[in-house]
Amino acid sequence: MRLHPPSLCCGAGFLALLAIPAAAQVPTFASRSELVVLSATAVDGKGRPVTNLRRQELQVLEEGRIQPILHFAEGRESPARVLLLVDVSGSMNGQLKTTSARMAGRQVLAALQPEDQVALAGFDSEYFGIVAWTTDRQKIDEGFTAVKPFGSTALHDALDRAASDLASHGEGRRAVVVITDGIDTASQKTPDSVIARSRALDVPIYTVTVLSPIDDPGSERYVGGEDTPAAAAGAALLQRYATMSGGAAYMVSDFGALKKAADQIALELKHQYRLGYDPPQGPRRFRRVEVRTTRKGVSVRTRSGYLPPS
Numbered sequence: 001m002r003l004h005p006p007s008l009c010c011g012a013g014f015l016a017l018l019a020i021p022a023a024a025q026v027p028t029f030a031s032r033s034e035l036v037v038l039s040a041t042a043v044d045g046k047g048r049p050v051t052n053l054r055r056q057e058l059q060v061l062e063e064g065r066i067q068p069i070l071h072f073a074e075g076r077e078s079p080a081r082v083l084l085l086v087d088v089s090g091s092m093n094g095q096l097k098t099t100s101a102r103m104a105g106r107q108v109l110a111a112l113q114p115e116d117q118v119a120l121a122g123f124d125s126e127y128f129g130i131v132a133w134t135t136d137r138q139k140i141d142e143g144f145t146a147v148k149p150f151g152s153t154a155l156h157d158a159l160d161r162a163a164s165d166l167a168s169h170g171e172g173r174r175a176v177v178v179i180t181d182g183i184d185t186a187s188q189k190t191p192d193s194v195i196a197r198s199r200a201l202d203v204p205i206y207t208v209t210v211l212s213p214i215d216d217p218g219s220e221r222y223v224g225g226e227d228t229p230a231a232a233a234g235a236a237l238l239q240r241y242a243t244m245s246g247g248a249a250y251m252v253s254d255f256g257a258l259k260k261a262a263d264q265i266a267l268e269l270k271h272q273y274r275l276g277y278d279p280p281q282g283p284r285r286f287r288r289v290e291v292r293t294t295r296k297g298v299s300v301r302t303r304s305g306y307l308p309p310s
Contacts, residue, residue: 034309035070036062037171039202039246040273040291040302047264050298051271058300060277061290071276079115080173080269081133084108085162086144087180089124089153092210097181100210102144104179104258109137111266120144123158124151125186152186155234159205159241160194167201173272175204175247177265182209182234191237199244199304200286204272206247206265207238208258246302275302284308 038060042050055072084105092098109118120131120143131143155178162176184191198205235251242249248268250261275291286307291300 034279035276036279036289036306037071037202038275038277038289038291038302039173039204040275040300041204041246041268041271042273042293042298042300043268045297049267049271050295053273053293053295053298057294058273058275059292059294060275061292062277062280062287064288064290065280067277067280069275069277071274073274074271078172079117080112080175080272081117081166082108082112082119082174082269083162083166083176084118084120084140085158085176085178086120086122086130086147087124087153087155087178088122088147088149089151089185090149091153091181091183091185093149097210098149100252100258101179103255104208104210104252104262105144106141107258107262108177108265109140111262113266113270116269121158121162122147123154124149125154127154127158127161153180153184154186154188155180155182155184156187156189156191156194156237160189160197163198163201163203163205163245167203171202171274173269173274175206175265175269177206177208178238179208179210180234180238181211182207182238184234184237191240195240195244196286198241200307201245202303202306203245204247204301204303205241205245207242207249208261209235209238209249209251211251211253244304246304248301279308282308 042053044050055069058069060067060069086101086105092101112118115135117133117135118140119133120140122128122130130147131139134140159176159178162178166174166176235249239249248264252258252261284307286305288305289302291302293300
């Protein structure tokens with residue numbers, strides 16, 4: 001099932017689909033539009049979110065130089081917005097992959113807070129809307145069951161559109177969660193060009209690569225095969241998306257791994273920090289950004305940089 005009219009599949013139509021109801025609008029994070037805003041996730045040595053960092057324990061560096069943190073907010077202060085992006089191309093047509101993708105989506109939904117907003121989009125050779133923003137988990141679940149895998153896979157094009165769409169709708173806790181087998185066959189854009197754009201957006205990308213146990217190196221049933229190199233290359237690219245955007249990447253082939261990934265994504269979103277600083281003057285070019293903490297044994301993930309507005 002795709003949303004109609006067809007114009008909702010692209011451009012302003014799909015932006016309208018993602019528009020958030022007035023009652024659910026998240027207040028603007030910063031009073032000055034030129035502030036650089038970063039979503040950041042802190043984890044300990046075991047990958048568990050660290051939820052009690054204070055402003056004075058964090059440092060923002062632009063091109064290696066520390067910048068004063070002018071705004072600081074903890075994740076639980078506002079609802080999250082999650083755009084679920086599901087691969088409905090022909091490569092997901094196997095019963096195991098289809099079932100696993102739906103199960104992954106349901107696990108993410110179950111792990112989110114009741115007030116969190118979720119939208120569902122799909123992609124094959126095109127990117128299209130399925131369910132608009134809602135807190136009704138049943139609508140999202142029905143959207144998953146309504147789509148049938150078909151066609152080629154334009155994964156990179158879809159990720160480009162999804163991150164841009166979500167970035168255009170205000171601020172607050174947010175993320176794209178893409179569920180796919182990781183193999184692209186039809187994108188017009190190259191992975192490098194999309195990654196270059198996505199890393200400059202304040203939208204963490206979480207990737208869930210759905211594999212058969214026989215293709216999962218971490219599974220006891222792993223046997224390898226002709227498709228293994230392609231799957232591995234796809235997973236490596238998705239890892240790059242996650243790393244550059246401040247998200248995380250997961251490979252799953254059983255229910256336990258699905259639930260663990262979903263719980264981790266939801267927990268990180270729940271405790272996502274929001275940091276704002278005044279960018280130094282300089283030429284309009286991509287600027288590298290890093291967030292550190294003075295607390296021992298804790299690391300912080302965020303997007304790798306930004307491009308100042310013209």
